[in-house]
Amino acid sequence: MEAIQTAIDTTSEDYKANRAAMEKLVEKLKAELKKAREERSDKARKRNAELGKLTVQERLDLLLDKNTPWLEIAPLAARGMYDGGVHGAGSRVGIGVIHGRECVVMANDPMIKGGTIYPMGVKKSLRMQTICMENRLPAVTLVDSGGAFLPLQSEIFPDADDGGRIFYNQAWMSKMNIPQLTAVMGLCTAGGAYIPAMSDHVVHVTGTGAIFLGGPPLVRAATGEEVTAEELGGAMVHCQESGVSDYFAEDDRHALQILRDIVETLPRQRKAVIPTRAPKPPLYDPKEIYGIVPRRISQPYDVRELIARLVDGSEFLEFKTLYGPTLVCGWAYIHGYQVGILGNNGVLFSNSALKATQFIQLCDRQGIPLLFLQNIAGYIIGREYERGGITKDGHKMVNAVATSTVPKFTVIVGASFGAGNYGMCGRAYSPRFLWMWPNAQIGVMGGEQAADVLVSVKNDQLVREGQPPLQKDFAEAIRQPIIDNTLKEGDAWYSTANLWDDGILDPATTRDVLGLAIAASLNAPLEGRVQGHGTFRM
Ligand code: COA
Numbered sequence: 232m233e234a235i236q237t238a239i240d241t242t243s244e245d246y247k248a249n250r251a252a253m254e255k256l257v258e259k260l261k262a263e264l265k266k267a268r269e270e271r272s273d274k275a276r277k278r279n280a281e282l283g284k285l286t287v288q289e290r291l292d293l294l295l296d297k298n299t300p301w302l303e304i305a306p307l308a309a310r311g312m313y314d315g316g317v318h319g320a321g322s323r324v325g326i327g328v329i330h331g332r333e334c335v336v337m338a339n340d341p342m343i344k345g346g347t348i349y350p351m352g353v354k355k356s357l358r359m360q361t362i363c364m365e366n367r368l369p370a371v372t373l374v375d376s377g378g379a380f381l382p383l384q385s386e387i388f389p390d391a392d393d394g395g396r397i398f399y400n401q402a403w404m405s406k407m408n409i410p411q412l413t414a415v416m417g418l419c420t421a422g423g424a425y426i427p428a429m430s431d432h433v434v435h436v437t438g439t440g441a442i443f444l445g446g447p448p449l450v451r452a453a454t455g456e457e458v459t460a461e462e463l464g465g466a467m468v469h470c471q472e473s474g475v476s477d478y479f480a481e482d483d484r485h486a487l488q489i490l491r492d493i494v495e496t497l498p499r500q501r502k503a504v505i506p507t508r509a510p511k512p513p514l515y516d517p518k519e520i521y522g523i524v525p526r527r528i529s530q531p532y533d534v535r536e537l538i539a540r541l542v543d544g545s546e547f548l549e550f551k552t553l554y555g556p557t558l559v560c561g562w563a564y565i566h567g568y569q570v571g572i573l574g575n576n577g578v579l580f581s582n583s584a585l586k587a588t589q590f591i592q593l594c595d596r597q598g599i600p601l602l603f604l605q606n607i608a609g610y611i612i613g614r615e616y617e618r619g620g621i622t623k624d625g626h627k628m629v630n631a632v633a634t635s636t637v638p639k640f641t642v643i644v645g646a647s648f649g650a651g652n653y654g655m656c657g658r659a660y661s662p663r664f665l666w667m668w669p670n671a672q673i674g675v676m677g678g679e680q681a682a683d684v685l686v687s688v689k690n691d692q693l694v695r696e697g698q699p700p701l702q703k704d705f706a707e708a709i710r711q712p713i714i715d716n717t718l719k720e721g722d723a724w725y726s727t728a729n730l731w732d733d734g735i736l737d738p739a740t741t742r743d744v745l746g747l748a749i750a751a752s753l754n755a756p757l758e759g760r761v762q763g764h765g766t767f768r769m
Pocket residue numbers: 278343344345346347376377378379380381382418420421422423446448449
């Protein structure tokens with residue numbers, strides 16, 4: 232494969248200004264991540280220490296193999312929601328290595344409102360389980376939670392994708408033969424009691440861990456009975472009498488060691504095989520991406536410049552270079568794994584959609600994972616293009632993306648608007664993982680366009696009523712709130728708070744994250760998957 236030759240001038244003023252702007256965003260990202268990991272009240276820290284518990288970070292450090300990567304999922308979930316302090320939606324989730332085996336680990340943080348589960352916490356648990364199921368990864372849960380965050384119980388409990396779904400998924404994961412290990416390191420109350428109960432292996436810490444359907448406050452209120460948490464559902468009760476728990480642990484450290492021992496005994500599974508070769512770094516420094524990505528999201532640039540900084544040796548075998556040039560497709564390797572890449576170089580036309588469809592079919596047949604680099608304003612609109620069948624051709628691309636069964640990975644590197652989000656494998660198209668860059672924006676359309684549409688609709692209405700069109704200042708009064716709101720609810724921070732993605736990435740680390748994610752995805756077999764697509768409208 233030939234290496235991409237860069238056309239970037241790293242001494243230009245534009246490059247330097249772009250770089251400074253992205254560096255600022257990356258600094259903000261690092262600060263936000265640190266805050267999410269570390270900002271806890273003194274009161275909560277003191278209480279945790281009094282109870283003889285380790286912090287979540289200490290628990291993770293003891294559970295995971297030393298000097299192995301940790302791919303954290305949605306660390307900024309619930310950012311800015313609730314009272315602003317429910318960092319990571321109250322839990323840490325990630326893919327880590329235990330005895331050489333990739334596992335998905337989830338840990339409630341008891342230092343955030345007693346580890347209680349907020350609506351976003353439920354969403355994060357469900358995301359964790361989806362990752363386990365799609366990638367066939369064992370689930371290791373460190374439970375330490377006061378259960379549902381009661382003031383918001385109506386948003387947590389009744390609906391299909393609320394709390395009950397967590398236990399439904401646990402039953403299915405068990406049926407799918409996905410190992411589930413739980414350490415009871417604090418409370419597992421009410422519905423939360425089912426997290427250990429529905430696991431294959433339950434480790435229970437004496438003194439702090441307790442499992443019960445109704446905790447001491449509820450028992451007191453309901454029956455007047457005075458009982459301690461330990462008497463009601465402690466390790467002795469459940470390891471010796473009820474049989475709910477399997478392994479008695481003296482303290483947190485002991486429990487984590489037992490979890491490691493259990494993972495060691497799990498049967499090893501063969502990973503799916505995709506084409507690989509010896510990994511090598513890109514020819515160009517991935518940090519140069521900072522200077523390549525324009526400050527203005529609508530400014531076009533060549534996505535090959537990103538590919539050159541993400542793939543091994545910057546080598547890229549481009550497919551149909553001259554046809555449908557607004558979408559760049561081709562093969563490359565990332566950390567030694569072969570991938571088929573689709574990257575936007577402008578609006579999607581019929582020919583670019585057809586090219587994507589063919590390329591996705593090829594990768595799906597050959598068992599090659601797909602990487603989508605999303606920077607898309609949408610599919611082309613207008614009379615000429617409707618007559619040319621843009622909807623028909625866009626549909627083929629959307630159909631192929633939806634039904635391809637190789638692992639898919641999406642990075643939103645800029646814009647993610649309209650049906651372009653669907654065709655380029657947005658969240659609803661089940662990429663195994665989806666990340667945003669800090670400059671990215673997402674929505675049905677950009678704020679300016681949405682505002683123009685609404686002003687135009689209003690003017691049509693006025694014309695129908697025989698009135699003059701809106702005066703400039705009235706039009707502005709409609710436009711500005713739409714623009715402001717679209718910006719606020721369409722940026723990467725809002726997206727990641729709402730768990731529309733798996734996290735915001737520093738562009739310079741994207742290549743490494745992709746390498747880890749591809750490796751993790753290969754735990755699910757590729758053989759035997761259903762191939763082929765639906766009916767393509769011709
Ligand atoms: N819903 C809402 N808030 C809750 C809560 C719940 N279920 N459980 C605890 N909290 C809050 C507390 O009010 C406290 O808030 P504050 O810091 O603003 O004062 C914070 O979480 C920490 O609780 P606290 O009791 O001070 O800490 P602790 O470490 O001594 O105990 C628990 C933590 C979870 C063991 C204890 O709070 C408890 O037993 N909670 C009730 C559990 C329960 O019965 N849940 C049923 C829901 S399914």
